[in-house]
Amino acid sequence: MFALMGKLVDYQSVREGAVIIEGNTIRAVVTAEELREWGVDEVYGGDGYIVIPGLINAHTHVAMAKFRGLGEDLPTEEWLEKIIWPMESEWTRREIREWAEIGIREALMNGSTTINDHYFFADEIAKVAERLGVRAFIGQTVMDEVDFPLADPGDGRRFFRQWWGRSDLVTPTLAPHATNTVSLELMEEIAELSAETGARVHIHLAQSRAEVEEVRKRHGVSPVDLLGEAGLLNERLIGVHGIYLENSGFRKLAGAGSTLVHCPTSNVKLEARTVNLPKLLEINLNVALGNDSPNPVGILDPFIEMRTAGIAANLTSGRAHAVPARELFGMATVGGARALGLKAGLIEPGYLADLVLINAKKPWFKPGENVYSLLVYSARGSDVEMVVVNGAIAHRKIF
Numbered sequence: 001m002f003a004l005m006g007k008l009v010d011y012q013s014v015r016e017g018a019v020i021i022e023g024n025t026i027r028a029v030v031t032a033e034e035l036r037e038w039g040v041d042e043v044y045g046g047d048g049y050i051v052i053p054g055l056i057n058a059h060t061h062v063a064m065a066k067f068r069g070l071g072e073d074l075p076t077e078e079w080l081e082k083i084i085w086p087m088e089s090e091w092t093r094r095e096i097r098e099w100a101e102i103g104i105r106e107a108l109m110n111g112s113t114t115i116n117d118h119y120f121f122a123d124e125i126a127k128v129a130e131r132l133g134v135r136a137f138i139g140q141t142v143m144d145e146v147d148f149p150l151a152d153p154g155d156g157r158r159f160f161r162q163w164w165g166r167s168d169l170v171t172p173t174l175a176p177h178a179t180n181t182v183s184l185e186l187m188e189e190i191a192e193l194s195a196e197t198g199a200r201v202h203i204h205l206a207q208s209r210a211e212v213e214e215v216r217k218r219h220g221v222s223p224v225d226l227l228g229e230a231g232l233l234n235e236r237l238i239g240v241h242g243i244y245l246e247n248s249g250f251r252k253l254a255g256a257g258s259t260l261v262h263c264p265t266s267n268v269k270l271e272a273r274t275v276n277l278p279k280l281l282e283i284n285l286n287v288a289l290g291n292d293s294p295n296p297v298g299i300l301d302p303f304i305e306m307r308t309a310g311i312a313a314n315l316t317s318g319r320a321h322a323v324p325a326r327e328l329f330g331m332a333t334v335g336g337a338r339a340l341g342l343k344a345g346l347i348e349p350g351y352l353a354d355l356v357l358i359n360a361k362k363p364w365f366k367p368g369e370n371v372y373s374l375l376v377y378s379a380r381g382s383d384v385e386m387v388v389v390n391g392a393i394a395h396r397k398i399f
């Protein structure tokens with residue numbers, strides 16, 4: 001039994017006190033005086049520290065750390081054709097292990113306790129995630145409308161069956177690549193497996209104009225309606241990006257209880273556009289945040305994504321202070337937890353002990369008022385001092 005102490009901040013409240021961790025859950029939330037009676041083995045933090053629920057990185061491709069910075073200034077199509085796709089076709093298992101480790105360490109040390117990854121060689125990534133102690137939802141990317149051997153649907157099924165129910169930390173997801181690269185039949189099959197098991201379905205959704213046009217040409221419907229036809233429009237669906245969806249599409253996602261993962265840094269770099277976040281919140285669509293890939297975003301730092309989401313919301317809505325800092329923090333915590341079906345994202349007894357200790361004894365945390373604003377606009381991943389996942393210390397800053 002150990003405790004994290006400081007200013008305890010979650011979406012619901014801000015308190016001074018300590019979080020007592022036993023096993024993989026939060027046992028109690030107490031004051032400094034009460035803590036003395038608990039006889040915990042260790043207390044981390046104290047004055048000048050902030051404790052938050054672990055940030056949930058709801059869309060990543062951790063192994064793509066290998067491509068960081070490559071093709072930086074190329075137009076998106078050329079970047080994919082000249083850099084990403086040729087390099088992806090040459091992956092080896094050893095390289096996937098090496099680069100997944102770099103990406104996962106980076107996500108963890110910057111305060112992500114959970115990642116939701118979508119990539120090839122998912123079994124290798126799952127093993128690395130388990131070894132490093134991050135909570136990971138991992139999907140083997142599958143496609144059947146595009147010839148890409150690494151995305152074979154059979155491998156996706158095998159990975160899912162192998163890992164379902166096997167690990168406390170790693171949960172497999174079903175990961176069709178996108179609405180234009182997967183057939184309706186394969187989507188229907190995935191929908192059945194999801195209904196049977198309760199597994200999450202993680203898919204890129206309306207990420208490019210070409211995707212929307214191809215779906216319209218092939219099926220005569222919008223990407224969201226195609227997901228509906230396939231039986232995928234429900235609370236287990238995690239759609240990513242949505243930057244070319246119409247309002248009706250967002251409303252259908254909200255009505256079905258699905259989640260949209262917002263990745264503003266990636267969107268603005270690759271497509272020079274992103275969603276109108278205040279509109280999504282108005283219709284009560286569950287929104288989570290994701291870093292997407294280290295190429296193009298540069299670094300897997302969930303604090304940067306909260307901040308960019310806030311700034312981008314002003315541009316897309318044409319209104320300053322369009323989304324309060326607390327709401328942005330909520331997307332990275334409770335929004336992500338709801339997307340993945342986790343009892344996490346709040347500092348409450350019985351919740352998973354996925355927590356982050358932040359050293360706030362730095363100039364950019366002064367004077368210390370409005371802690372939500374500090375967490376979104378002042379903090380950065382390098383302020384994270386300790387990361388606890390499933391009740392175990394997964395990262396500790398040593399210098």
Ligand SMILES: [Zn+2]
Nearest residue numbers: 061204292293
């Ligand atoms: Zn992606």
